[in-house]
Structures are given as C-alpha cells and as structure tokens.
Amino acid sequence: MKDYDLTKTSIKTFTAAEQEIALSTEDLHVAYGDHEQIKGVTLQFPRYKISAIIGSSGSGKSTYLRSLNRMNDEIQTARVTGKIMYRGLDINRPNIDVFEMRKHIGMVFQRPNPFAKSIYDNITFAPQRHGIKGKQELDQLVETTLQQAGLWNEVKDTLHKSALALSGGQQQRLCIARAVAMKPDILLLDEPASALDPISTSVVEDTLAQLKEHYTLIIVTHNMQQAARISDYTAFFHQGVALEYAATSKIFTKPAIQATDDYVSGHFG
Amino acid sequence: MNVKQQDKLATGVLYTIASLIILVLASLLAFILIQGLPRVTWHFLTTPARSFEAGGGIGIQLFNSFYLLVLAMLISVPLSLGAGIYLSEYAKKNWLTSLIRTSIEILSSLPSVVVGLFGFLIFVIQFKFGFSILSGALVLTVFNLPLLTRNVEESLASISSMQREAGLALGLSRWETVTRIIVPEALPGITTGMILGAGRVFGEAAALIYTAGQSAPALDFTNWNPFYIASPLNPLRPAETLAVHIWKINSEGIMPDAVAVSAGASAVLIIAVLLFNLSARWFGQHLYQKMTSSGKKGA
Numbered sequence A: 001m002k003d004y005d006l007t008k009t010s011i012k013t014f015t016a017a018e019q020e021i022a023l024s025t026e027d028l029h030v031a032y033g034d035h036e037q038i039k040g041v042t043l044q045f046p047r048y049k050i051s052a053i054i055g056s057s058g059s060g061k062s063t064y065l066r067s068l069n070r071m072n073d074e075i076q077t078a079r080v081t082g083k084i085m086y087r088g089l090d091i092n093r094p095n096i097d098v099f100e101m102r103k104h105i106g107m108v109f110q111r112p113n114p115f116a117k118s119i120y121d122n123i124t125f126a127p128q129r130h131g132i133k134g135k136q137e138l139d140q141l142v143e144t145t146l147q148q149a150g151l152w153n154e155v156k157d158t159l160h161k162s163a164l165a166l167s168g169g170q171q172q173r174l175c176i177a178r179a180v181a182m183k184p185d186i187l188l189l190d191e192p193a194s195a196l197d198p199i200s201t202s203v204v205e206d207t208l209a210q211l212k213e214h215y216t217l218i219i220v221t222h223n224m225q226q227a228a229r230i231s232d233y234t235a236f237f238h239q240g241v242a243l244e245y246a247a248t249s250k251i252f253t254k255p256a257i258q259a260t261d262d263y264v265s266g267h268f269g
Numbered sequence B: 001m002n003v004k005q006q007d008k009l010a011t012g013v014l015y016t017i018a019s020l021i022i023l024v025l026a027s028l029l030a031f032i033l034i035q036g037l038p039r040v041t042w043h044f045l046t047t048p049a050r051s052f053e054a055g056g057g058i059g060i061q062l063f064n065s066f067y068l069l070v071l072a073m074l075i076s077v078p079l080s081l082g083a084g085i086y087l088s089e090y091a092k093k094n095w096l097t098s099l100i101r102t103s104i105e106i107l108s109s110l111p112s113v114v115v116g117l118f119g120f121l122i123f124v125i126q127f128k129f130g131f132s133i134l135s136g137a138l139v140l141t142v143f144n145l146p147l148l149t150r151n152v153e154e155s156l157a158s159i160s161s162m163q164r165e166a167g168l169a170l171g172l173s174r175w176e177t178v179t180r181i182i183v184p185e186a187l188p189g190i191t192t193g194m195i196l197g198a199g200r201v202f203g204e205a206a207a208l209i210y211t212a213g214q215s216a217p218a219l220d221f222t223n224w225n226p227f228y229i230a231s232p233l234n235p236l237r238p239a240e241t242l243a244v245h246i247w248k249i250n251s252e253g254i255m256p257d258a259v260a261v262s263a264g265a266s267a268v269l270i271i272a273v274l275l276f277n278l279s280a281r282w283f284g285q286h287l288y289q290k291m292t293s294s295g296k297k298g299a
C-alpha cells in the first residue's frame, strides 16, 4: 500500500452563520488497549444533512461512528478521549447520562438486529419503556415509522408476526423504523445497506433521503456510488485519520488530497 | 481401503456404539418398570412406609421429595438467575471474576456425597438445623447452584451481542436491556436447565442421607401450620426422600416385601425423572416459539 502523508489533511469547517452544526468532534482519539485506532479526528456534522464516511476496511470508520453515541463504552478495552459536542454539551464526559443521550442519537447497525419479538413490538418496545403508553399513539407510531422506512405495505397485515421471519432487507428497514420511532435528533448508520440486495438498497436510500428532512444522518458506507448519490458531505478516513472532509460533489470530482483522489478513482493501495 | 469404504466402516462403528447405548438404557428402563410397576397403586403412592410388616407405601417419602425440591428450587432459582446474569452481563473480565468462574466449575463437579458431608458439618452440626428439610434444601442448593448458574450464564452468553447493542442504542438502560430483551430470549434455555436441575435434585440421595435424614416421621396432613411438629410443611422435621428411601431399603430394609417396595419406589422415581426431562424439552421448545413468534405485548 502506498504511504500517504497523514499530516496533510483538508477538513471543511462551517461558521455558525453559514450552517447549524448538529454534532461535532474535537481531536477525538479512540484506542483499544494500546492500539490507537482513531488518531485525533475533528469534524462538524451539519444539521438536516446526510454526511457520509468512506474509507478502506480497517480505517476506523465504525470505531469513530460508535464513539459518537458512546457505544464504545460497551467495549471494555476501548478508551475514547477528546470532545464530542452535542447542543453545546461535551457528551464524552463521564458524568453524561448515556442512556438519555442515546435517545437523541440513535444508531442502525451493519447487520440487522431486530429483537426476537413481533414487528409491532420491535418498534413500540423502547418508546413504551420511555413512557408512551396509549394504544392509538403506539399504533400511529408503528404505521408512520414503517411507512418512513418503506416497509409498511409489505408488513401491514403481519404486524404481530415475529420480526425474525422477515427477510434480511426487511429486517434492516425494520431496524431503521425502530430507530426512527425514538424520534432521535441524529441517526448514525453503519453500512446499513451492505447486507441488502440492490432493490432493498435503493428503498433504504430513498428512505434516508426522506429522513433528512427531520433528522441529521451520519452514514458509514463502503459503496462510493451510494455516498455520491445520497450524501451532502463526505469524510474520507485513512488509518484512523480523517484526511479530507468536504461537500460530496467536491470529494468525488476534485478532491484536495492525493489519497482521496486515489480512493475515489479506484487507484488506492 | 478407499475413502468410501472408510466412511462406511466409520458410520457402521458409530451406529453400533449408539445402538448399544440405547439398548443398555432401554433394557435398564424396561427392567425397572417391569419389576416395579405392578406394585405401583394409588394405595402405594399415598400410604406411609412400614418398617416391619409388608404392605407399606411411599406416601410420605414422595411428599418429602417434592417439598424438598420446591424449597431447594425456591432458593436456588433466584440465586442462580442473579449470579448468572451478573456473570454474563455485568462482570468485567478480571482475575476476580475468572476466579469465581473457576470456583463454580469446580463446585459443579464435586461428588454429591462430598457436598452432603459438607452440609452435614455446616447446616446440621454448626448451624444446629439437625436432620431436617431445611438442611436438606440448603445442601441441595449448594449441590445445584453451580450448575444452574453456569446454565443461566451460558444461556445468556449464547444471545448475540448485537441484541444488547440494539437495546442500548435505543436508550434503554442495561438492566432493561438484560431483563426485557436478553433474558426473554434466553428463557427457553434457562428453563430447560432449571427443569433438568430439578430432575437431578429429585433423584439425589447421597447428599441427603446426612442432611435431610433417613427417617420419615408420620405427618398430619390435616394441619398445615409450618410450626406444628407433625405438619407436612414443618421445615425442621427430618424428611427421608424417595431416593434415600430406596437406598435405605436396599441397605438395611427388614420388611418382608423390601424387594417389591424398592422396585416400586424405583419405578416411581424413574418415571418422575423422565417426566422432568421430557417436560424440559417440551417446555423449552414451547417457550421458544412463544417468545419469538407470538404477538404478545412487550410491556
């Protein structure tokens, strides 16, 4: 693999007047034990936009994304340092209520992981735990979120059947609906379409494009066409460093960094 | 010999071994049932044993077995759930928890007679519980707890970590995630383990000989006040169980029909243990289907 200069970066920043920022990191480091995998990433994610994170396998995309809602707390060896700013609050501080925070920053994982419950319960489970009780309200929630995830027509007659009986693509859309049902501010998605066939993929992409109206989305993807199709901004990660961050059109047409150019044109490594 | 022949030979050998095992088990079972079943009548199941004359039953022993079982499970089920959930979901990986795990493993392989002597020294002598239901239930807990705990921990550990992440990412607390998502999914495995454990406890003799005692004083089935001395529920009375009774008759029984009583009691014991095993399978499968496919409300 070619050696790229990891100190030469080109990171877009936004002024407050120009763009409201939903979430940002400042000099974020993540280490598993002694191995530092994210080496100081500073990025701003604008509100009501889709930001994509691209980069080769092992470059730290998932590690970075999972830090944003503190899912790395679950990994005993992981240590996250630096700032994660959300609504003027550094949510990487130890005294933050991570469970409350995760209601605002939701996550969809690479592999679909519905609960072993009915489709209906998958969506209503967490909202119920958080205090939404009325049956009408819950019914309404199930219908809207399934529609938003493009799954309603396929499952509206089998809402009380097991979610495990759905296909992989349907399960993933259910997981998106489940995350959306929490009405989060920000939705983190780790390669949400990587296990899907082309048709399901395009349904999911349409879904994401619609969700952008109400949510801020940050999506990790291996699929560069997908990043180009749906995202407004794109960050390119390499060996734990964000080398370039800019408007997606710029990343794919005239990137500022050689490594980005090589990666998006397929001459990488 | 070519690969195909080798394959055939190996398959043949395995089939032979398997059928041998099944044959031994089946004939054992058939022997016990054929010997014992003729003796098993309603009268036999409900009357007290007799020491010197023929015609005694196993009523009190049968009741004792079930009562001890219930008490032992009442203590060990919550404890094993708590310990298993802690080990699987909360314990950090460090020397202390690995020490706990190793101890549980060692404890679960202790011979029951050793556990029985330990119980005798601690519960009967030290705590002065005497030969009693209480001592018996406690010793059965010591005997059963390690296995139940491991079963709970393993059942929970077999649930994918993606399920935990799914719960936590929805802002659920760890406790809610564990109790509402992980435990229900692991419940079939946990229940199966509990029922199998109950079967083991029900058939246990060695651990009880010096703890629950070898005598079955007459019970007054009209008085259920646990503090009354002859009450069936009194936890401080000695209580010979079915398994201990069988051992006792065979080692020192002097009633004229000792062989028949022992055979009848053995048949009852075997049927009970079989029922535990079969119901464990059925219940496990049934629960699994219920947990995964029904439209049950999640609250």
Ligand SMILES: Nc1ncnc2c1ncn2[C@@H]1O[C@H](COP(=O)(O)OP(=O)(O)OP(=O)(O)O)[C@@H](O)[C@H]1O
Pocket: A032, A037, A055, A056, A057, A058, A059, A060, A061, A062, A063, A064, A075, A077, A222
């Ligand atoms: N739980 C963990 N413990 C230790 N090391 C880990 C852990 N998770 C990831 N890593 C390491 O961190 C590095 C970055 O992994 P990460 O999963 O973030 O990469 P990625 O960019 O998401 O790759 P992919 O595109 O294959 O998903 C890898 O070298 C990986 O081996």
Ligand SMILES: [Mg+2]
Pocket: A061, A062, A063, A190
């Ligand atoms: Mg990844």
